[in-house]
Amino acid sequence: MNMAEPLIAVVGLGKRYGGRRVLQGVTLSLARGEIVGLVGANGGGKTTTLRMLAGLIRADDGRGTVLGRDIRKGGSAGIGYMPQRLSLYPELTVHENLRFRAEIHDVTGPRVDEMVERLGIGPMLDTRFERLSGGWARRVQFAATMLPAPALLLLDEPTAGLDIVTRNDLWRWLADLAAAGHGIVISTHDLTEAERCPRILHYADGVAEPPTTPADLIARSGAATLEAAVAVLAR
Structure with a gap:
C-alpha cells in the first residue's frame, strides 16, 4: 500500500x-x-x-x-490482533509459544529474542503459559502479537x-x-x-x-x- x-x-x-x-x-x-x-x-x-x-x-x-x-x-x-481472551497454548512454555508463533508468520532472525528483551519476559521463557500470572501472560501475548511487526x-x-x-x-x-x-x-x-x-x-x-x-x-x-x-x- x-x-x-x-x-x-x-x-x-x-x-x-x-x-x-x-x-x-x-x-x-x-x-x-x-x-x-x-x-x-x-x-x-x-x-x-x-x-x-x-x-x-x-x-x-x-x-x-x-x-x-x-x-x-x-x-x-x-494486522496484529490481540483479543481480550488470551489465545496462546497453555501447555507450551513461553519460549515454545513464541517460536511457534514466529514459524506461523515466517518470522526469522533475532526477532523473538528482541521481543523477549523488549518486554522483559526472559525470566519466564521456560514457564508453561498456563502457569503465568495475568500480568506476565499479557506481556507474552503482546510479544506474540508483535512478532511479525x-x-x-x-x-x-x-x-x-x-x-x-x-x-x-x-x-x-x-x-x-x-x-x-x-x-x-x-x-x-x-x-x-x-x-x-x-x-x-x-x-x-x-x-x-x-x-x-x-x-x-x-x-x-x-x-x-x-x-x-x-x-x-x-x-
Whole structure:
C-alpha cells in the first residue's frame, strides 16, 4: 500500500446477527503513528469493530479499506490482533509459544529474542503459559502479537487485570510503536487510560459516534472526566 494512504479508511460499517442490527455507524480514518481508543458500555460494539477491522468477521454495511484492502474481502496480513481472551497454548512454555508463533508468520532472525528483551519476559521463557500470572501472560501475548511487526495493531482490553506498573509499561510500548509509525486501535474500559488517546470513538446502544477527542466528549457531556462523561452519555 502507499505509505501516505491511511491504514484504516472506513465509512458507516455495521453488523447484523440473525437480522438484528448490533452495530452501525463505524467511521474512521487512521494514519500511521496514530492511536485511537474505543470507549463505551459493554455490548456497545467495540469488540465487533475490532473483529471487522481484523478481517475475522465481515461487515454487513458500509465500505472502506484496511491496509489498502477492501474490508468486505477481508485479509489479515500486516494486522496484529490481540483479543481480550488470551489465545496462546497453555501447555507450551513461553519460549515454545513464541517460536511457534514466529514459524506461523515466517518470522526469522533475532526477532523473538528482541521481543523477549523488549518486554522483559526472559525470566519466564521456560514457564508453561498456563502457569503465568495475568500480568506476565499479557506481556507474552503482546510479544506474540508483535512478532511479525504488524503495521496495524488492534488491541481488545490489553490492560485488563494488569497491575499499575505493567499497565504503564504497556502504554509506554504503545507510544514507542506509534512513534515508529505503527497505527493502533485500542478498546479499553479504563477511561483514565483512554484519555491518553488523541482521538476516541464513543459507542452507545450499538452506534459508533464520529471520532472525537476525549476533551470534546467531556465538554459535550458537561462532566469533569472522561469516565463521568461516558456514564452521563450512557444515561
